[in-house]
Amino acid sequence: MCREMITADRIYYVRPDGNDANTGLANTAADAFRTIQCAVDAALSIDWGRFTVKIVAQSGTAGSPTVYTDSISVIGTAPGQRTALVIQSSDATFSNACISVSGKDAIAVSFGAWVRVTGFTISAPSTLPVTASCINVTAGGRCDFGNIAFGSATYMHVNVAGTGSTAAAVANFAISGGAQGFVHVTNGAQVSLNNVTAYLSGTVPFSAYFAGLAACGILQAYNFVASGAATGPRFTVHKNSIIDTSGQSPLTYFPGSSAGVEATGGRWV
Numbered sequence: 264m265c266r267e268m269i270t271a272d273r274i275y276y277v278r279p280d281g282n283d284a285n286t287g288l289a290n291t292a293a294d295a296f297r298t299i300q301c302a303v304d305a306a307l308s309i310d311w312g313r314f315t316v317k318i319v320a321q322s323g324t325a326g327s328p329t330v331y332t333d334s335i336s337v338i339g340t341a342p343g344q345r346t347a348l349v350i351q352s353s354d355a356t357f358s359n360a361c362i363s364v365s366g367k368d369a370i371a372v373s374f375g376a377w378v379r380v381t382g383f384t385i386s387a388p389s390t391l392p393v394t395a396s397c398i399n400v401t402a403g404g405r406c407d408f409g410n411i412a413f414g415s416a417t418y419m420h421v422n423v424a425g426t427g428s429t430a431a432a433v434a435n436f437a438i439s440g441g442a443q444g445f446v447h448v449t450n451g452a453q454v455s456l457n458n459v460t461a462y463l464s465g466t467v468p469f470s471a472y473f474a475g476l477a478a479c480g481i482l483q484a485y486n487f488v489a490s491g492a493a494t495g496p497r498f499t500v501h502k503n504s505i506i507d508t509s510g511q512s513p514l515t516y517f518p519g520s521s522a523g524v525e526a527t528g529g530r531w532v
Contacts, residue, residue: 268310275302277320311343322352322359337376352382372404379407386414394418403427409434416442426451432459441468448480456484463491472496476504493518500529
């Protein structure tokens, strides 16, 4: 079977009244996909030919957001892909479009996949002992995010694990729900929170920490601002990991209600 090579930038559309048997190529009920996952699969099945591919999911309205409840898994890259696969809501207003997945990670990025997510409120609620993250990046995946809100999660808002796995905040974001932690970086992974503001609604509870690093994880947070309050430890950095803030004070830089911890070779710098 021949793989389609696109000759112009491509947009796939997703709507609650769409159908995954459609083409996804027009923003109508007769053409749009129903799930974001189907649009992801379509994007990875073509040769991008160095053009760009974007997935646009229909937003709702103020007070009546569109809610997408199917998990999203992006595995690997497409031939000819040179830029991130963009997944965004149609009006770029995160309060009007939600990705809320129960019992598993809301968005999983792995095996070299490169994704940029914008314009959603993302949550991963589940019943313990099941734990899930809003964004989970493993096996060399990359996820850029911004202009989103993180709702509740039973594990992390952003979990990044494994050498070559990365995540980066590329625009300001909001945090409206609690989790064990906002970000967990481990096993050689790297995360960037440079030059962004995190807006916390109310007092956000973190049961473990705002930022946790282990096993040579690296978190870079230059010119990071947290606007709002949180409960829980500000950070835990251990097992030869690094939180690099360019010399900011560990006492107040990250949100929380108790001091952070450096242990077993972990460093705040």
